Amino acid sequence: MMTLLLAGLVWAAGWWVNARLANSATSDTPAISLAIPVLFGITLIVMWEILVRGFDVSAVILPTPTMIAARFTTSMPLLWADFEQTILKGAMTGYVFGMVAAFVVAILADRSPFLTKGILPVGAFMAALPIVGTAPIFVKWLGSDWHSKSAVVAVMVFFPILVNTVAGLKDSSAMQRDLMRTYGAGYWATLLKLRAPSAMPFVFNGLKIATTLALIGAIVAEFFGSPTVGMGFRISTSVGQLALDMVWAEIIVAALAGSAFYGAMVLIERRVTFWHPSQR
Amino acid sequence: MMRNIFPVVTVIAVILGIWTLAVIPMNAHLTADQAQRSGMEMTPEAPRDRQSVSAIKLVAQNPGIIPLTFVQKRPNLPSPHQVASELYETIFNKKITSKRSLVYHGWVTLSATLLGFVIGTTLGVLLAVGIVYNRTMDKSVMPWAITSQTIPILALAPMVIVMLGSIGIQGLLPKSVISAYLSFFPVVVGMVKGLRSPDQMQLDLLRTYSASNSQGFWKLRLPASIPYLFASLKIGISASLVGAIVGELPTGARAGFGARMLVGDQYGQPMVTWAALFAAAITAALLVAILSLIERQTLKQMGMKAA
Numbered sequence: 001m002m003t004l005l006l007a008g009l010v011w012a013a014g015w016w017v018n019a020r021l022a023n024s025a026t027s028d029t030p031a032i033s034l035a036i037p038v039l040f041g042i043t044l045i046v047m048w049e050i051l052v053r054g055f056d057v058s059a060v061i062l063p064t065p066t067m068i069a070a071r072f073t074t075s076m077p078l079l080w081a082d083f084e085q086t087i088l089k090g091a092m093t094g095y096v097f098g099m100v101a102a103f104v105v106a107i108l109a110d111r112s113p114f115l116t117k118g119i120l121p122v123g124a125f126m127a128a129l130p131i132v133g134t135a136p137i138f139v140k141w142l143g144s145d146w147h148s149k150s151a152v153v154a155v156m157v158f159f160p161i162l163v164n165t166v167a168g169l170k171d172s173s174a175m176q177r178d179l180m181r182t183y184g185a186g187y188w189a190t191l192l193k194l195r196a197p198s199a200m201p202f203v204f205n206g207l208k209i210a211t212t213l214a215l216i217g218a219i220v221a222e223f224f225g226s227p228t229v230g231m232g233f234r235i236s237t238s239v240g241q242l243a244l245d246m247v248w249a250e251i252i253v254a255a256l257a258g259s260a261f262y263g264a265m266v267l268i269e270r271r272v273t274f275w276h277p278s279q280r
Numbered sequence: 281m282m283r284n285i286f287p288v289v290t291v292i293a294v295i296l297g298i299w300t301l302a303v304i305p306m307n308a309h310l311t312a313d314q315a316q317r318s319g320m321e322m323t324p325e326a327p328r329d330r331q332s333v334s335a336i337k338l339v340a341q342n343p344g345i346i347p348l349t350f351v352q353k354r355p356n357l358p359s360p361h362q363v364a365s366e367l368y369e370t371i372f373n374k375k376i377t378s379k380r381s382l383v384y385h386g387w388v389t390l391s392a393t394l395l396g397f398v399i400g401t402t403l404g405v406l407l408a409v410g411i412v413y414n415r416t417m418d419k420s421v422m423p424w425a426i427t428s429q430t431i432p433i434l435a436l437a438p439m440v441i442v443m444l445g446s447i448g449i450q451g452l453l454p455k456s457v458i459s460a461y462l463s464f465f466p467v468v469v470g471m472v473k474g475l476r477s478p479d480q481m482q483l484d485l486l487r488t489y490s491a492s493n494s495q496g497f498w499k500l501r502l503p504a505s506i507p508y509l510f511a512s513l514k515i516g517i518s519a520s521l522v523g524a525i526v527g528e529l530p531t532g533a534r535a536g537f538g539a540r541m542l543v544g545d546q547y548g549q550p551m552v553t554w555a556a557l558f559a560a561a562i563t564a565a566l567l568v569a570i571l572s573l574i575e576r577q578t579l580k581q582m583g584m585k586a587a
Contacts, residue, residue, distance in 0.1 A: 015416065022419040033419070040420035061446050118287030122295075128518040128568055129561045130525055132434075133537070136545035136553055141356065215432035223438070223529050224545060231435070239438045242446075247439045255431045262430035 003054025007047045014043030060242040071245040072252055078234075079253050086231040087257050089146035090218035094153025095210065102158050102206075106165035107191070119166055127159040135221035144225040153217040157210035161203070168202025169195050201276050204269040211261040215254060296360055305335035306357035307349040312338055314352075315345050358554050366555040382540070382559045389524050389536040390563060392452050396459020397520040401513065403460070404467030411468070412475040412501070413493075425468050433461060437526045455527035455536075462523040463516030470512025474505025507586050510575040517567045525560060537563075 021027060021036050045065045051057075052064045059067065072079070109115040135152050142148035172195050180190045222232025231250050238246040273279055312330055316322045323341045324330055330338060339346060350359040358366075367382070374381035407425075411418045437458050444454040478500050486496050528538025537560040544553030579586060 018420050019416040022416040027415075027419065033423075036416075036419040037421075037423035041424065058446075061443055114287050115291065116287075117284065118289075118291030121284075121288050122291045125565065125568075128514070129564050130518070130522045130557075132522060133525060133541055133557045133560055136541055137550070137557075140545070140550070212430055212432060216434045219432055219435045220526055220529070223526075224542075235435060236438055239442045242442070244439065244443070251435060251439075254435050258431045259427060 003050060006054070007050045010043060010046050010050065014039060014046075018043075060244060063245040063248060067245045068248040068252070072249040075246065075249060079249060081229050082231045082234050082250065083253055083257065085146060085227070085229045086149070086218050086222065087215065090149030090221070090230070091153050091214040092150075093146070094150030094217065095157055095214040097150065098154035098157035098210070098214075099161055099207065101154065102161035102165060106162055106169060109166060110169045116166055116170065120163060123159050123163040123166070127163060131156045131159075132217060132220050135217075136224045139221065139225045145227055146230075149218045149221045149226075149230075152221040153214045156213045156217040160209045160213065161206040164202045164206030164209075165199060168199025171195075171202060172198045200269075200273045201278070204265065204273065208262060208265050208269070211265055212258060215258050215261070219254065299357075299360055303355070303357050303359045304339055304346055304349050307352050307355045308335040308338045308345065310354075310356060311345045311349045311352060312342060315342075315348055320344060354548060354550055356550070358551060362551065363554050363558055366551045367558055370555055371559070379535075382555060385536050385540050385556070386559055386563060389455075389521070389528070389538065389560070392455035392524040392527070392536070393459050393517075393520045393567075395452060396456035396461075396524065397463050397517055399456060400460035400463035400520065401467050401516060404464045404512075404516075405471055405509075407464075408468050408471030408475060409497075411472050422472065425465055428465055429469070433465075434458075434523065434526050436461075437523065437529075441527060455524045458523040458527040459520035462519040466512040466515040466519065467509070470508045470515075471505055474508025475501045477508065478504045503582060503584075506582065507575075507579060507584055510571065510578070510586070514568050514571050514575075517571060518564050521560065521564050521567065 018036050018039055021032055021039075024032075026032050027036075048062075049064050049066060052062055063071075105119075109119045132152070134155060135148075138148040138151045138155075142151055176194055176198070177190065180194050185193065219232040219235070222230045223236050226233040231254060235247050235250050238244070238250070270279055309330060312322050313327055316325075316327070320342075322330070324333060333341075349355075350362070352358075355362070370380060370382040374383075376383040376387075378384060407421070411422055411425075440458055440461075441454045444450070444457065482500060482504075483496070486500055491499070525536070525538040525541075528536040529542060537556045540556035541553050544550060544556065575586065
């Protein structure tokens, strides 16, 4: 009873402060806009701690945030090794391969309007498929080390990037292309100076979607076989040992890596497409 | 209509062509070993020497094995017609209650997907309404909804299953929870966008009619959000299906597409994995197609365009 009361109190206090902040005159300043969701997150974590402790929930069902934090700090080297194996080796190489392949195919297809018309619907269709399911096949072909993971990631990120790039390359207007022609610009000059830059907002849209897919692919592919290191391996074995604090620590790593990867893409996008209305 | 279908068919034909060609080198070594055992002459003769020869060279030296690469029982890469016949066999020629029928496994996965999709969509729409009408909720929850899209939520799947399993919830529901979770966020983000899509002019017009808040919601905001809702439903349903499949992987589920993929992987039956993979792809395509159909009908009746 005390527990519920305490948790309710924390919730009420957090909500009251947030309501005051959100409805105040300064609610749109960057500092306050950041403070509100952070405060909301902290409120939830404190409630989680109180409820789990108060009701004496077993750690094999739901560990407390403090247990997870302790596990996170004490297992740093292990987590870093997993991060290196899964994110740096598996996800990143696959992402780069898939991206380059998508760009090459998009530019080749772009030369023929006929192919473009075919690739757009087929690619959009493929992007909606559960490609993650190809993981067992790639693990069988390329072995259980990171090579198979990066292959899965490459296939997963290929289609969204391809579709967006092809759509982006079509985006320049006839007027702009005519202007390039009056300048005597050939195919390559038009591509590099007009069509590629104007495709960038689309391309980055695809690249941003692909960041999450890359992490999902790399982690889930490890459920089908991996060396004794890696985030997916750690998650599936820790679940088997009921060491849920370790699983949560890995999920924190995955969340941080995902947000950082996405954030990096947003930063690059801002530098590249500074001219686009959405960035001004 | 024909003008649009022809390019699509061409692209699909090219993909199938590349696939068919790839079958030859992918299965070359396997086929060469088998062909030798059944008495065919192979160059190089010793199996060990063949391992160091590249697949393309091996095929060039032994053109006789080419037709055999397409009919392997346990191929590295099955040919399209093998996958098609395995699909046909397990979908139409098995009783749907049989453990080997893909319809049976498909229904196991599909029921979890649909249940999760309905739960996720309902919660997503409710949260979106809350976000649009409550500034505190908007400010505190919306950033998390956006951030959560950058997080590989699917990694949570094994834990959710075990967590729910240890408090006694098993079977359909744990998978549905993952499906619901995956379809939840696209719907929230899409619906918030949709409910906010009426511009100031339209909102002002309603005020001049002295419309109440709830009339504004039912007559303007909700109808205006429908195109956005459908766009996110189409993302959500395929995410739900992936969620249900992945939910079957780490727990050794006995039924469902994910279980079939795992079984084929562990017992060395590649055809089972491939058939399950394609059946899952077909299911995803059908689900999206059905939603597109409903979308087109609904929007036509409402006189709107897709977002």
